Amino acid sequence: MPRSALRVDAVLVQAVIAGALSFAHLHDLAAAAGQDGWKAWAYPVSVDLLLVAAWRRLRSDGPSRLAWCWFLIALVASLGANVATAGFLDLDHPPALLRLGVAGWPALAFLGGTLLAHSPAHSSPAPPAPATPDPVPEVEPEPAADESAAVSGPDPETEPVAVPAPEETPALPTAEPSPVVPVPAALVDHARKVADDHHARTGSRIDTDTLRARLGVPPHLADAIAAQLT
Template sequence: MTRSIRPDAVLIQAVIAGALSFAHLHDLAAAAGQTGWKAWAYPISVDLLLVAAWRRLRSDGPSRLAWCWFLIALVASLGANVATAGFLDLDQPPALLRLGVAGWPALAFLGGTLLAHSPTTAGDRVPVPPAPAAPAPAPEMERESAPVPAPHAAPLAAGEESPALPAVAEPAPAPPVPAALVAHARKVADDHQTRTGSPIDTDTLRARLGVPAHMADAIAAQLT
């Protein structure tokens, strides 16, 4: 089956942008004294370094080495676009531009070699912040088990003694309450009755005093 070729707007835009950048780099190199095939080699060198750095970022992850050479190649390409837009006199280029163009082959060779043969170490990687941990699930409330009914006692045979019933635990004695706390609780209760017209209940008294439930019961018993 033959595939139909459809124009892609992004691909067309990339081809146009690449052609313009390529031409600007060629014009800048030619203005700096690099004539003939050398002027055409400069844009290829810049674009290859840019692609090599981007491929290193995509394959090995973010690293300071790849980002450094990616920015160097990007500045070289962007600088050529700006310089050929009329900001520099290409008929008489400055000495600094000639120096940069002349030194670019050695710089691009160094960058390409480092990108191709330098392993990415742990210290070279750009630290990536860890993803936030998922919140711990809330503990499920234990379901109260239904009370198991006591089995019916079988009738006793003649002469058989009934089994002894378990002793019922006596309620724990009320905790001692300081007299100062009782006096303060009495003031709170009087104030509540004055404002509401009804005596204070145990839950409200416990909330106002900030005491445990068993101590609130003991204080309420002394206020009655």
């Protein structure tokens, strides 16, 4: 058999001895106060159970006035029995106050045990949840004052406007004339409005690169439109 199984806990032995002595003192005091038979043995059980219940409430739920009150009452009853049986009282002729206390103990212990078992434990309130900030509304960007409407594709019913080809340069007799680029009339009207708006804001005529960027058309079509505006 291992040696650890034979080792005896000194604290446990001391607790058993102290409990047995306190139990015997409470029994003797109850018997001296007129409680005979099984009733004298029930008094120490009642006192010790109330003491344990109050201590358990203190350990599990934290300090409270209710638990401390009944813990001190049970402790005074246990210590009082130990002191009374040490010769300070004549147990053959107990005083009337002792008989009164022993007779009223069952009701007092029942009240304490009920309050300890059924009183709600004090719990700290949970911290409030942080408030969720309101979402910031998204602000839609305002359209620019000079932003033009989307240009629709060429109208198949509109006849293309022929752009006159530039005259041949005498120095380059072999150069071929530039092809005629068809420009819809609606596109020319829109380009004229853009050019007028540019002239009103800047005081200068619109150049081909700016016109092409504002209309979103290829370079050759922008050149043809610029030629129509001159």
